[in-house]
Amino acid sequence: MKLYLSTAPHIRSEADTHVLMRDVLIALLPTTVAGIYYFGLSAAMVIAVSIVSCVLFEYLWQRMTKQPVRIYDLSAAVTGLILGLNLPSTAPWWMPVVGALLAIVITKQLFGGIGDNFLNPALLARAVLLASWPARMTGATAYALPTCWSGADAVTSATPLAGYEASTLDLFLGNIPGSIGEVCKAAILLGLIYLLVRKVITWRIPITFLAVFALLSALVGQNVLDELLMGGVLFGAVFMATDYTTSPMNPRGQFIYAALCGILVCVIRNFGAYPEGVTYAILIGNIVTPLIDKYDKPRLYGRLKEQKKEGTVNA
């Protein structure tokens, strides 16, 4: 009889990295389906090219650098799907490929691979694409109208944030121009519920993010509901700001980070040069994360203030 020896614990939770990433993919499914429903096959193509190139780049890089191949942890697939959902359905085929290169090779692998990147890979890719090809990303011709579009203005149009009018219901259901994944808020909320139920994420980051953003929007005199439903703020708060690697580890730090993101989105939208600020807001949050983690420590057991006063604790 051969017995294994190991140190405790001898049991592990079911949720390993693969299971968590699979859950994120499942949570993104409603959003993906809604995007394809509204924008048609071209949206499906963009998403497919994005996922395939992300996984392929990860595989090739890990083979090239003689690292264990970890594509089965599905993290590259998640990055690929999120990147695809961040692009307009009119994006040419090479844009998701360039995005995948930026996300997987430049942002993730060059900084050490899964867990070591300091920026959200899909977000950085989106930011670079946005800066390099602004017209193709958000210009007047970039956003195709949903195929079931019923608005009065029948020509292609810019995002609702750029002075576009749409009903609140259309904003909620996604019957508006925009990036593939950000339009259907109902689908994003379904995904959020799934993530919370499966305990993949906690409520702290998305809810704090949205609450702070809503509060500030109200303070500067905007229509809060429309602000929440326009642009990528919901998608960003649920699927991008909650990225494990680039958000703080401790609960209090997560509140600080999420609040910062919410504030930045509101500031950029209302006082910045861009109509939309979710990408940059979260990227700045990512950059601040190591700082938050450095100074925000959980309270240690056995270090009560009152007890210190009593002098029972030797410093």
Place this chain on the structure above:
Amino acid sequence: MHHQHEGKLPTRNIPIRDFVSDTVCIPMGMHLGAPSKPCVNKGDLVKLGQVIGEPVGGLGLPVHASVSGEVVAVEERQLLGAAPGMCVVIRNDFADEWVEGIQGYGNVETVDPAVVIPAIKAAGICGMGGASFPTHVKLSIPEGKTCDTIILNGAECETFLTADFRLMLECPGKIVDGLRAVMRALNVKRGVIAIEDNKPEAIETMRKAASGREGVEIAIMRTKYPQGGEKQLIKAVTGREVPSGKLPIEVHTIVMNVGTAAAVADAVIDGRPLIDRITTVTGCVQRPANLRLRIGTIIGDVIGECGGFSEEPGKIVFGGGMTGLCVPDTDVPMTKANNGIVVYNVKDARSVDESPCIRCGRCVEACPIGLDPYRIKHYCDKGDLEAAKQHHVLDCILCGCCSYNCPARRWLTASFKNTKDAIALEARRKK
């Protein structure tokens, strides 16, 4: 951490039964402290409860024969540790004849308080929840310290184990007697029996047994591993936190396992030494059980008593799933601290490969002490003991919550244990 791996169902409702084997192998080093010195030789005839090992050093405890019969060997055997340990092997004659001179002190409410602690030492009692610290030492309050609360740990938050639960159901009076004996010995007015709320029957039974007993109360606690950890228990019952690096007496508290209290009652009332204990046998065995086992029973015999393995065993663990210790083979004997024997199949026993940390924060959220496990692990992996210390690795209670929850399957707890051992070793070298 609420988790699904509680694993108590197979043995929860099975009453305790006795099992006595043909041969016992009694280790001399079962308690925390120097191993006892064997005082019998091969060929000697010993009686039940006879002292076969004499205490050595300040933390020393006597060891008693757990069966009557012939000493067939006094030799080193492989135990849980790396190096073999001295054992006395006795072939059982099943006469169960007690040694002369075993005499009780009477009712715990009327006994002279001064006899309690010597009786506990003479009975060879050490903590039966797992840590096996000599109980008489724990009850010797250092100069200048005071104790106002004694907590009996009936939380049994560890996975798989039901030994304490069955003891509370079947011997509640004994537990309360043990508590009262200790309270009177230390002149403490408050005794609390703490039980998790997933054991309503035990709460009910203990409440009945405690009613009318002076200063004894039952505390119901949320089921949440590691609720039964000494520090967590004290916090939950008294609201006090044990300062880092200090003992519970610092906050005027002593914590004992319910099993230890029952052994104390036996020692005081009947003068009976610690020769057996209740152990849960579960996992891949044909008939999971709660057994009253003589100290030194070989686990191969115990598994035989439970109908043998139900599938090919991959790992056998003394204790629960979160903190248990692996045994190297089935010839290892039971000790005073062993509250469970859990057999894992080959699939569950296989080691998991570490993958990179994804910074999900689950370890931080799971840590009951408030550590940054992911960060400490980084320093442990680098071998930077000083940095690990600065990030409070010595405060780690090795509960296993971080490792249990880690999606990257990192061996957090294991590396903290190694680091703590390395720091202790370094400190000893410097001395």
